[in-house]
Amino acid sequence: MNKICINGFIPAKDARHAGAFSNVRKIAFTLAEVLVTLGIIGVVSAMTVPSLMQNHQRKTYVTQLHKVYNLFSQASVQYMNDNNALNMKEAGITSQTAADEFIKKYFKIALSCGTDAEKCFAAGEYKKMNGVSAEVAALAGMTYYILADGSAIGVGYQSSGMQIQIDINGKKGPNIVGRDVFAFRIYNSGVIDEGGTDAEPPLSAEQRENIYNTYCSGNSQDTWWGCFGKIVNDGWEMTY
Template sequence: MTVPSLMQNHQRKTYVVQLHKVYNEFSQALLQYQTDKNAVNLTEAGLSSQGNFDAFVSDYFKTIQKCDNSLTPCFSDDYKTLNGGGVNFHNGTSYVLANGSSIRFILNVEGDKIGQVGIDINGKQGPNILGRDLFFIAVYKDGALDDFNGGTAPLTEELRNNVYNSDCQGSGNVSGWGCFGKILNDNWEMTY
């Protein structure tokens, strides 16, 4: 192996470790929220409005910055795909967490999905590329965090791969789905 490929492999592992930490922190907070509300799912617990999600973040995370109805300055203002295209990234109240990551939740009920979280694992720092430091994760009523394709969680390996090929590896402007599912399929490794 050459030095550049070793450095690239190390950087990919670093991204995945950071993503896994944010994923675990978010998953544990959702479980604690549901437990504290003595509810059978997140919707029953009250995570059914944008305002309730904002309160959830304030109560269950250490935040260092809040960007009301805006991505910036919590997120970078320019993200690209792995192929150089654009990322469809909608405005919403965003936060910078004490761990340095940025999150933005958009309430978007579709089947068992109650919304999605955009996560930049290292905040505004580069490379600001979907699938490297920016990921979109669907939040389901039962507290599951997975990719999204219109169905219920957990997605099958085949569905995750289909979304990865069409969106994460897609050209032009993409929705952002697929990169997280590919990492789940590959046992928390960035193989792309």
């Protein structure tokens, strides 16, 4: 191969690479720059991580609540079908005894606590989101159970249907109404909806919102009403 002569000078074999290497910049960060960057990352993390964790916890609570709701919904439909009835009252829910028989037949029970709420619930520890005490309801003859999934339920018969109280994770915390603690009603018609009202179900979004403002986010003691309906209104999202 003939070598090319440039102005009487013949370049070395690899001389063509020299220019390329001479253009390479050596990039490095000073210690101060690294520390500033890490500081910024730390500040951003401190601002965003708690919010992400709170949102995750809210979703976890709603998922557990929805699971219990589905258990009651499916059991109610099965109960009415088994008794060839159009509603829960016709199917036989006309007393506390009948309500207990319904629970024992259609749910997997880990512990039956009878009328002693303290055996199944964290009695004395429940409160509202604003810190106001909100203990387990004690309807005459109300019975309490722990289901196989670890959730605690209270079942009380009323003329309008069955009042259901739920602690979705049993005695574990936080034991706050609207977080892991809720209540709903299985009406005589078989509809599961918010309680705390004499209105016929299904309730309107406005009715549920009013009950939420009165009981769940209000200062009313010893009631767990209002939070379930708010979650239903908001498309099974915990927005509060």
